[in-house]
Amino acid sequence: EDKVVQSPLSLVVHEGDTVTLNCSYEVTNFRSLLWYKQEKKAPTFLFMLTSSGIEKKSGRLSSILDKKELFSILNITATQTGDSAIYLCAVPNFGNEKLTFGTGTRLTIIP
Amino acid sequence: GAGVSQSPSNKVTEKGKDVELRCDPISGHTALYWYRQRLGQGLEFLIYFQGNSAPDKSGLPSDRFSAERTGESVSTLTIQRTQQEDSAVYLCASSKGLLFYEQYFGPGTRLTVT
Numbered sequence: 531e532d533k534v535v536q537s538p539l540s541l542v543v544h545e546g547d548t549v550t551l552n553c554s555y556e557v558t559n560f561r562s563l564l565w566y567k568q569e570k571k572a573p574t575f576l577f578m579l580t581s582s583g584i585e586k587k588s589g590r591l592s593s594i595l596d597k598k599e600l601f602s603i604l605n606i607t608a609t610q611t612g613d614s615a616i617y618l619c620a621v622p623n624f625g626n627e628k629l630t631f632g633t634g635t636r637l638t639i640i641p
Numbered sequence: 642g643a644g645v646s647q648s649p650s651n652k653v654t655e656k657g658k659d660v661e662l663r664c665d666p667i668s669g670h671t672a673l674y675w676y677r678q679r680l681g682q683g684l685e686f687l688i689y690f691q692g693n694s695a696p697d698k699s700g701l702p703s704d705r706f707s708a709e710r711t712g713e714s715v716s717t718l719t720i721q722r723t724q725q726e727d728s729a730v731y732l733c734a735s736s737k738g739l740l741f742y743e744q745y746f747g748p749g750t751r752l753t754v755t
Contacts, residue, residue: 631746 532557536619536632544640547609551635553619554601563602565593566618568634576604576617606637614639643667645747647733653753654723662718662750666735670745673716675708676732678749687731690716723754 533556543549555563565576577586582597590609595602606613616634646665654660666673675687686700690710701707705723710716720727730749 630748633745 532621532630534619534621534630534632536617536635538635539633540636540638542638542640543609545609545611547639548605548607549609549637551604551606551617551619551637552601553603553632555619555621555630556600557621557630560597560621562622563595564620564622565602565604566620568616568618569614609637609639611639611641613637645733645735645745647731647747647750649750650748651751651753653755656725656754657722659719659721660723660752662720662731662733662752664716664718664733664735664747666714666716666733667745669713670735670737671713672736673710673713674734674736675716675718676734677702677729678732679729687718720752723752725754728752728754 535554537552541549541551553563562578562580564578567574567576576588576591577593579586579593579595579602582595585592585594590607591604593602593604602619604617614637616636618631618634620631645667648663652660652662664673664675671692672689674689677685677687679685687706688696688698688701688708690696692713696708696710705721706718708716708718716733718731730751732746732749734746736745
């Protein structure tokens with residue numbers, strides 16, 4: 531059974547801090563790992579990682595995948611209150627595309 | 642405890658037929674969400690239920706889609722006169738409350754319309 535585990539479950543930091551969110555996985559036929567930001571309704575897509583060791587970057591957010599150790603991290607630098615959200619990690623099952631999600635990390639940025 | 646369950650796991654149907662997808666949320670979770678995940682695309686919100694409030698149907702793509710929920714328990718998503726573009730994985734999630742509680746996702750139903 532595919533498994534995705536995220537840590538920490540929740541995190542509260544002050545504006546301007548840097549945070550690192552973790553995602554470890556156990557899946558068969560791994561192909562990619564996805565990060566989502568969920569504020570209200572549908573999670574919004576952040577990154578798709580397929581290659582180990584290659585950092586994906588978008589503004590203050592960046593993510594990297596370690597396929598040997600089966601984990602990924604999501605970094606957010608110079609956090610802002612708008613970064614407050616739940617960050618979801620998910621892995622699609624190769625073949626049927628069903629996503630296995632972690633339960634997410636709830637990030638709260640205090641002004 | 643038991644997580645969110647969905648049934649069926651897979652469904653293949655012919656174009657034009659109606660399908661019904663089921664979601665059993667975690668007991669005690671007041672909020673329930675339906676999403677759609679098309680191949681190669683991100684999650685697409687469809688509808689959510691919160692307690693006894695009127696559901697937010699703003700994400701339903703057409704009037705062929707409808708969903709019901711009985712109290713704070715089982716929900717069904719119905720797609721009438723299915724089209725090939727309805728082929729996707731349909732995910733259900735539940736949470737203790739709306740918006741700021743972690744959502745626990747079910748395994749999804751993979752719908753294929755031929």
